Amino acid sequence: MISVFLINTFVVAISVIVHYEFLYRITLFIPKMGIQHRYRIVVGVFGALIAHSLEIWIFAIAYYLMNRADAWGHLEGNFNGSLMDCGYFSFTVFTTLGFGDIQPNGGLRYLTGVESLTGLVLITWTASFLYFEMQRHWGDKTQK
Numbered sequence: 001m002i003s004v005f006l007i008n009t010f011v012v013a014i015s016v017i018v019h020y021e022f023l024y025r026i027t028l029f030i031p032k033m034g035i036q037h038r039y040r041i042v043v044g045v046f047g048a049l050i051a052h053s054l055e056i057w058i059f060a061i062a063y064y065l066m067n068r069a070d071a072w073g074h075l076e077g078n079f080n081g082s083l084m085d086c087g088y089f090s091f092t093v094f095t096t097l098g099f100g101d102i103q104p105n106g107g108l109r110y111l112t113g114v115e116s117l118t119g120l121v122l123i124t125w126t127a128s129f130l131y132f133e134m135q136r137h138w139g140d141k142t143q144k
Contacts, residue, residue, distance in 0.1 A: 004072060004107040008114045011062045015055040019122050022051035023129050030133060044133050048126045052094070055122060059115045060090035066108055073106015094119035 026047040030040045063086040066072040078101040079085050089102045093115045104112045 001107075004110055007062065007066065007072075008111050011059060011111065012114055012118050015058050015118055015122065018055055018058065019051050019125065022047055022054075023125070026129075027133075041130065041134055044130055048130065052122065052126070055118075056090045056094045057087060059094060059111070059118075060087040062111060063090060063108065066111065071107070073104060073108040075102050075104055075108060077102045090115065095123070096120055 026044050029047075030044055033040050033043065060083065063075065064083050067075050067081065067086065075081075075086070075089060079089070085102065092098060092102075093112050096116050096119060
């Protein structure tokens with residue numbers, strides 16, 4: 001059980017660090033862009049989407065590796081063991097869309113719960129970040 005906790009903690013830490021770095025870099029990059037301020041937010045949205053996709057694939061790789069080892073449970077249902085299936089499962093869990101065609105068993109259930117919570121927090125963080133950027137750049141009518 002301690003190994004599941006450590007793996008979950010590691011995967012969440014990597015995802016949070018990736019998210020922080022993306023948002024930090026976007027914050028530095030957006031003001032330097034030589035385009036109209038309304039298009040700067042579009043760049044922020046695409047940057048955030050790339051960050052979320054990368055974070056989802058971090059979880060997908062964890063599912064893939066843990067599923068291949070016998071000690072941490074397995075995924076079953078409409079699942080053939082491929083990395084793409086793990087990616088699909090991770091997208092549905094991270095976005096809290098829910099799952100039904102692939103079910104986790106064993107220790108993977110905990111990673112699933114942690115990913116849902118992490119996804120909720122990171123998506124909310126992104127929404128707050130984009131709102132702040134819109135307020136900062138749209139409020140100043142003198143910027144281009």
